[in-house]
Amino acid sequence: MKFQFTKEREAKLPNIFAKYPTKRAAMLPILWLVQEQEGWISEEAMQVVAAKLELAPGAVQEVVSFYTMFNRKPLGQHHIQVCNNFCCRLRGADWLVDYVKQKTGCKVGETSSDGRFHLSTVECLASCGTAPMMQINNDYYENLTPEKVDKILKDLT
Amino acid sequence: MTFVLTKNCEVQNMPQLEVARKHGAYASLEKLFARQPKDIIEEVKTSGLRGRGGAGFPTGMKWSFVPQNTGKPIYLVVNADESEPGTFKDRFLLERDPHLLIEGIIAASYAIGSHTAYVYFRGEFYRQWELFEKACAEARAAGLIGKNILGKGYDLEIYAHRGAGAYICGEETALLSSLEGGRGYPRIKPPFPAIEGLFACPTIVNNVETICAVPYIVREGGAGYRKFGTEKSSGTKLFSVCGHVKKPGVYEVPLGTPFKSFFKDYCGGTNGRPLKAVIVGGSSVPVLTAEQVMTMTLDYEAAQIAGTLLGSGGMIIVDDSVCAVEALADLARFYAHESCGQCTPCREGTGWSKKILDRLEAGRGEDSDISLLLQLADNMGGKTICTFADALAMPIRSWIKCFRTEFEDHLRLKTCPMKIGTLNSIRSS
Structure with missing residues (x-):
């Protein structure tokens, strides 16, 4: 699959490079642009990024593989990340994981058959005081109850 | 409630510059620019402010380590990679009062002679990052960021940078590796970042909460800040x-x-x-x-x-509903997951700790497991580039020390005592 940035995103690149004294430092912001556009980061995209940064593709790949938020395969439309770290478990993360599994039909680490949901469990998201909680794409949902989860999932397009 | 940091955190729409200004945001800048940078460092030294990210190192002293004569740029890096389980205080400040952080960044940058500041947000803090970008844009339009701030002849650029999901990037040298576009690998110290940090230039890395305390110190003086707290732990x-x-x-x-x-x-x-x-x-x-x-x-x-x-x-x-072994197993899982893998004692030690604790909790432990865990802790603590491995070694030692009988009960009963409802089920197990 060939990758190229959309015109709008391509136009953002000079501004990103201007923030840093080296090209390499623009790595994470540019990888975020890729993921924002595609939902994941393919090897072809890594090659394009490597060329922009004047690095070998392997130098980009080793970065992508280090960070848990960079997806190396397409996920569902809504990436549901339930925190089941120690602090969230103290406030009932276990039922939340089970409940979301049941509601979406996904096991942890899987995408639903209709491609709408992808379920992950994650470590601390700095929301311990409002646990149990989950993140869906860029948003946090906190102090969750079964009723709240039902409504949140229903309201997702 | 005492209000050095959270005074305006309940104010509606505080992230908007107009509202923030009505509540005194940026009021410290007149005082700031009326003084020499070295005097500001002295004021922070007097305040006794210590780093709020975890290490508690005296902030003013850290700032004074920055060499001013290298000819290289000096950087301020703000650590907003808040990821330590149980910690959500920086997030509170970022969401409630981003202009307080910007005001603190201006003061800290001025003091250390920096003209470029980076704020490193954890990747999951997308909305907080967005809010900060917006606050920066407003501050820039008002002449508070950029060239010749408030006509005082001081230039400062502030850039927000997003991480991508790695606890270790909260460690200051790992954060710098990440900001330079690499894997978040910690670096050997020395050289300390103040001498050779970001892009091999002198760099101060401070936590969000630390920086947010600076405007108060500029406004009220170091002695004013010392009114709070104890002799050695001020503020x-x-x-x-x-x-x-x-x-x-x-x-x-x-x-x-x-x-x-x-x-x-x-x-x-x-x-x-x-x-x-x-x-x-x-x-x-x-x-x-x-x-x-x-x-x-x-x-x-x-x-x-x-x-x-x-x-x-x-x-x-x-x-008292929590089993000590299960709690420690949960903590170990976190560290095993987040170890960057650079140093063997940490990469292997965190993983083995988790495995041993899981089998203990499941009732499949071996008699030597408690001493094995303590031995692992000794092999992890102080033997790696950063203190990440210590961050599991300390919980292992302390949970075993405080709740040793619970660990022994798991071995004796071959199950988790908390998961047994009645005496009958002990007998039948």
Whole structure:
């Protein structure tokens, strides 16, 4: 699959490079642009990024593989990340994981058959005081109850 | 409630510049630019402010390490990679009062002679990053960021940078590796970042909460800040309280406040069950039993005497429904997951700790497992590039020390005692 940035995103690149004294430092912001556009980061995209940064593709790949938020395969439309770290478990993360599994039909680490949901469990998201909680794409949902989860999932397009 | 940091955190629309200004935002800048940078560093030294990210290093002293004659640019890097389990205090400031952070960045940058500041947000803080970008744009339009700030001849650019999901990037040298576009690998110190940090230039890395205390110090003076807290632990600190507590949340108190009254008056006590244990400074610090914590005051020195650390102020309240082995297994899972893998004792030690604790919890432990865990802790602590491995070694030692009989019960009963309802089920198992 060939990758190229959309015109709008391509136009953002000079501004990103201007923030840093080296090209390499623009790595994470540019990888975020890729993921924002595609939902994941393919090897072809890594090659394009490597060329922009004047690095070998392997130098980009080793970065992508280090960070848990960079997806190396397409996920569902809504990436549901339930925190089941120690602090969230103290406030009932276990039922939340089970409940979301049941509601979406996904096991942890899987995408639903209709491609709408992808379920992950994650470590601390700095929301311990409002646990149990989950993140869906860029948003946090906190102090969750079964009723709240039902409504949140229903309201997702 | 004492208000150095959170004074305006309940104000509606505080992230909007107009509202922020009505509540005194950027009022410290006149005083700031009227003084020499070295005087500001002295003022921060006088204040006794210590790094609020966890290590508690004196901020003014750190700033004074920056060499001013290298000809290289000097960088300020703000650590907003808040990821320590139990810690959500920086997030509170980022969401409620981003202009306080910008004001602090201007003051800190001016003091150390920096003209470029980066704020490193954890990747998951997308909305907080967005809010900060917006606040920066407003501040820039008002002449508070950019060339010739307020016509005082001082230039400063502030850039927000997003991480991508790696706890280790909260470690200052790992953060710098990440900001340079690499894997978040910690670096050997020395050289310390103040001498050779970001892009091999002198760099100060400070936590969000530390930077947010600076405008107050500029405004009221170091002595004004010292009015709060104790002789050695001056000022106020945010504590984020979670777990089995009636009123979880973020509270600002003067250092030296007794835990007992803090817990009762601010947090409303536990949810009803007896208190078992408290982790006072984020998951990495040694756990204390209910008895130990009740006599402690919330300051750096008292924490050390009690056998723990104040850390990030991420306070985890644990009641008697929790099994100590399961709790430690949960913590070990976090560290095994987040080890960057650079150093063998950490990469292997965190993984093995988790495996041993899982089998102990499941009732499949071996008699030597407790001593094996302690041996692993000794092989991890102090033997790696950064202190990540220590951050699991400390919980292992302390949970075993405080709750040893529970670990032994798992071996004796070949199951988790907490998961047994009645005596009958013990007999039948």
